[in-house]
Amino acid sequence: MKHFIVEISEQEIRREREKSRELRKSRWWKNRLAQGRCHWCGGSFAPEELTMDHIIPVARGGKASRNNVVPCCKECNSKKKYLLPMEWEQYLNNMEKAEQNDIESSN
Numbered sequence: 001m002k003h004f005i006v007e008i009s010e011q012e013i014r015r016e017r018e019k020s021r022e023l024r025k026s027r028w029w030k031n032r033l034a035q036g037r038c039h040w041c042g043g044s045f046a047p048e049e050l051t052m053d054h055i056i057p058v059a060r061g062g063k064a065s066r067n068n069v070v071p072c073c074k075e076c077n078s079k080k081k082y083l084l085p086m087e088w089e090q091y092l093n094n095m096e097k098a099e100q101n102d103i104e105s106s107n
Contacts, residue, residue: 008061019064024052032071039070040080040088049073057082 023029033047040053053072056062059082072080080088 008059013058016058016062016064020052020054020058020069023064023066023069028066029069035071037071038073038076040072040076043073045073051077053077053080055085057084060084 029052030047033050036044036047036050038045038050050071051074052069053076054062054064055068055070058064062068079091083091
């Protein structure tokens with residue numbers, strides 16, 4: 001799969017990261033964390049175990065806005081990195097297929 005690439009300046013990235021820091025301080029974000037759910041895996045976590053993930057990563061042109069950030073466990077956030085949602089879904093599907101192949105080959 002070809003990656004969708006957008007040229008983003010360092011200045012734009014810094015500006016969006018600053019907006020993210022401000023958004024983390026908001027009551028809205030604290031309420032999202034209090035729900036204790038990872039957007040990607042659906043797992044339950046303590047609020048302090050969740051991070052802010054940009055659905056469309058800042059490095060790929062995403063904005064630090066309410067409609068582009070979700071609570072995410074650290075494991076999912078580390079694995080997703082800069083992937084777009086469709087790339088993340090493909091990654092998960094590939095992981096699932098690999099696990100299935102491992103199970104089948106061990107039988």
